[in-house]
Amino acid sequence: MKIAFLVRDLCHMGGVVSATQALAGALAEKHQVEIVALRKVRDESYFPLDPRVSVRALSDLRPHSPVCDLDDPLIEKFPLIYPLNVDAKKPVVSRLAEVRLLQYLDTTDADVVVSSSPRITVMLAQSRGSYLKVAQEHSMPAIYPDDIKERLFPAYLSLDALTALTPEEVAALGEQVPAVRNRLAVMPNCVPTAPVRSRGANKLVISAGHLTENKNHALLVEAFAQVHAQAPDWTLRIYGHGAEKSRLKARIHELGLSNHVLLMGQVAPVAPEFAKGAIFVLPSMREAFGNVLVEAMAAGLPVVSTDADHGPRNILTDGEDGLIVPCDDAGTMAEAILRLVRDDGLRRTMAENAVRNAERFHETGSRERFEAVLELAFARKALPRRATARVDTQGNLHVEVGPLPLDAHGADLVLRKDGGKNLLEHRFALSADGQALVPWDTALPHGTWGAFLATPSGAEVPLGTDGYGCDTQDLLAVELPRPHGHALALLLPYRNENGRLHVRSALREVHAEVGAVRVDERTIELRADVWGTALGPGAVVEARHRRNKKRHLTFTVEKTGEGALRTVIDCRTLADEHTDAEGTDVIWDFFVRPDAGEPRVALAKLATDVLQPIDVFTFPRPVVTTVDETPAPTDTADGPSPRPSMLRLGLRKSRPAEAVTPPPPAPRRETELRPYFTSLNQFSVKTVRL
Incomplete structure (x- = not known):
């Protein structure tokens, strides 16, 4: 089987690149595998790549490369399909890379094409190839920007399989896009076996990750300050770089820990550095998976991790191969680290368990898991x-x-x-x-x-x-x-x-099927058949206020046959119930009560082949005009005018007739009645103030 992985590039340090290269290498044991990168900006990847995996770069941005594309005019143009980065001044993925990806998707002989990026998934979903289309989500789609989700979620519908890192993320995706529930599968990242293993002899606590606010190394620094107060011979090394470096450095100096908390910078590969430590700590606030957790475990380190959604709890077994602590509690984190610092036997036991438990994320387990996903997807495709x-x-x-x-x-x-x-x-x-x-x-x-x-x-x-x-x-x-x-x-x-x-x-079990509805300027006549119960002497039709369920109006019922009824709704009654305080629209939902004390039954149109009666059964919209017979007082030269009746009693003969201000015309209110069937097929009337 030929499997192609689509990535933006292999030229940055990150869990997606590491996991994709590791899985590609694992699959190369039995399959023909290639990685197709939209661009190439450096000679080598930061992570080792199995030599059996071929790599194809669709655009080459290396100035010294003999196939450099920097002189192609399309390299400066934005793509047309590939979703753009917000506020980008120049394209990260160019129109040239996009055109070449479209050509690749039209001509590849791969049996399976796998997208490892949500933006690439949007393009893969539109391809016309007969190959299996698979997307791997390495993050949490719920936190993607809205402009990406608006294009990505519909794209999922065109895929043959979709994987997410944890059961929780699979469930969340199924809730966000219910139509893809039947093709979702859990696929943790593939993490290679460790080349070297810790002997646990060095008094070093290790942490690694991008120095960003989410990775929360600030919490770890605060926790280690408490550790250092009780175990001054231990040192913390933090590997990585990022925007939080200056703030972390300032806090380390402020705490007087310059010799005991070391910012080691970016190191590639970082796994050999784990072997120097005795404990690994992950302080993240959010972690979709956590490759470094598995790398540390494989290197023989017990782990202290925050209970970040959703990765750590799907990797660690609390108390067996590590300790899980709250995301925002430096004190509890310090206690967990000190527990391992003080107990050599516990560290050794957890280290052994960590090595064993990490195996399920290594090459063999990952290959078999992914092959099972593909096997099921091929079976679906044949149906x-x-x-x-x-x-x-x-x-x-x-x-x-x-x-x-x-x-x-x-x-x-x-x-x-x-x-x-x-x-x-x-x-x-x-x-x-x-x-x-x-x-x-x-x-x-x-x-x-x-x-x-x-x-x-x-x-x-x-x-x-x-x-x-x-x-x-x-x-x-x-x-x-x-x-x-x-x-x-x-x-x-x-x-x-x-x-x-x-x-x-x-x-x-009981149903009231609406039949003929006749509407004129004064009344709405409604006929219905009631099934599943008999109409008693106390039968009435009720209109219930949509927003205030306690408000209802009652209309008399005339029996016109076995289970058949007729009722006449006075338009003015509904118009008068629409108060000024209720705004523009009021909706009344109609029910029949078969007899006094019986439950209401919705008046609806369901015994029909018309799916949406709201679009088919339309009725006239009478307008009811009401006049306020007691208009508000008006001002005269002598002040506010009394009501008309009082005015007649208080007139003085000496006042000239022209000095009397005639009362203003009485206010007129127009209310339009709109009978209709709702989306649930129930008969309702909306009153609208014009």
């Missing part, structure tokens, strides 16, 4: 993804996907309820020729359900359909109410805006 759905005259739903591959026999049609953390799902067996039956009396809970195909091995794909894929002509012939079970039980298949097959289940 049929198009379906047709038909409703028969009984209301049963027939779904067909076509013949299944042999290894997919025993697969199920899965209907999964959209949204929420605890998704519900119902499974229906697919025959070998790809047909499934969803009986009308399955009692599929009310709501919208996505359709998926799932195999016994765990491969799963969402099912799509086309404009001819949903046959609902016989749904109009289904007799309602049902003779047994729920009075309303109706399955409506449809194609959503993304081309996916969904099913709306309308399921109600």
Whole structure:
């Protein structure tokens, strides 16, 4: 199998580059592997690379290179598809690199193309190749800038597989982009075995990472000041560089620790430095994984780490190979370090456990884990993804996907309820020729359900359909109410805006189906059929205020047949209930109460093949005009004018008629009534002050 990894470049020190190179080397044991870099700015990577892995640079920015691209005019131009860095003065990835990546994606013979960067993922998702498209998230997409998420999350939908570093991050991604839950997998970073191992003899505490606020080395300096007070013969070495260096140095001097806390700068590779230490400390506030934790463990160091989301708790076992402390507590961190400083036996035991526990992140374990991700993705790719759905005259739903591959026999049609953390799902067996039956009396809970195909091995794909894929002509012939079970039980298949097959289940034990609605300037006449209960002498129609559920209006009901009713809603009543303090819009939702003391039943339109009645059933919008019969007083030459009746009583004959200021016309209020069906298909009326 040929596997290609896409990276921005291999020319900086960082966990993504290290992990990608390590995984590429691990896979090269059994596969043909190449790394495709968008640009090259230095001769060698900071990390060792297996010689079996080939490297291709799409743009060369080294002035001394015989294939330098600096004279190409496209090197200074911004890309058109690759997402830009905000406020960038010049492109980090040029239009030239972008064009060459597009050419590569169109012509590569790779079986699998893997993106290791969210910006590259946006481009990979648009490629037309038949290869497997995989994205690896090495960070936390939830914290990406909004402009990246707006393009990245839709791009996920075009991928065959998507990996994240921890189970927590997989769950978070599934919540943010529910449609990709079926192709998510946990894939920790690959961290190579350590070339050298600590003997634990040196009284050195080691830390490493970019000197940034998130890495929180300031907390470690404060903690080590407390350690030094009780163990003055121990030294702290911090490896890395970054914006916080000056602030850290100033604090070290202020604490008088210049000889005991050393800023070692950037060292590559840093793993051999770990072997000089006896304890490793990770003080991060947030850590998606934490390659340095595994590197330190592999080098034989017990670890003290903050409980940063989400990496450390997925790497360390507290009390076995390290100690986990809160993210913002220097005192607790100092106590944990001192515990290891004082107990040589505990350090040795934890060091041995650390070496053993780090093995699962090394080359062999990582290769097997990634191969399993690819195997499942290939199985998904071979599955049929198009379906047709038909409703028969009984209301049963027939779904067909076509013949299944042999290894997919025993697969199920899965209907999964959209949204929420605890998704519900119902499974229906697919025959070998790809047909499934969803009986009308399955009692599929009310709501919208996505359709998926799932195999016994765990491969799963969402099912799509086309404009001819949903046959609902016989749904109009289904007799309602049902003779047994729920009075309303109706399955409506449809194609959503993304081309996916969904099913709306309308399921109600008691239901009030709205029929004809007639609207004129004075009244709204509404007819409905009530199923699943009888209309008693106390039956009424109620309108409930959307924002203030305690407010409701009652309208009388006329029985027009078995379970049938008619009610007339006075437009002026609704207009008068719209007070000035309520703003422009007020919404009233309508229910029927079948009898005194009975629960309300929403008046809705669900027994239909119309998915969204709000767009189809439209009604006139009468305008009610009201006049305030007691207008506010007006000013006269002698002061405020009394009310009209008082004015007549108080007139003096000597005052000239022209001196009397006539009262202003009474204020007129216009209120428009808008009857409609909501997105949940309930009948409502919105009153709008014009």
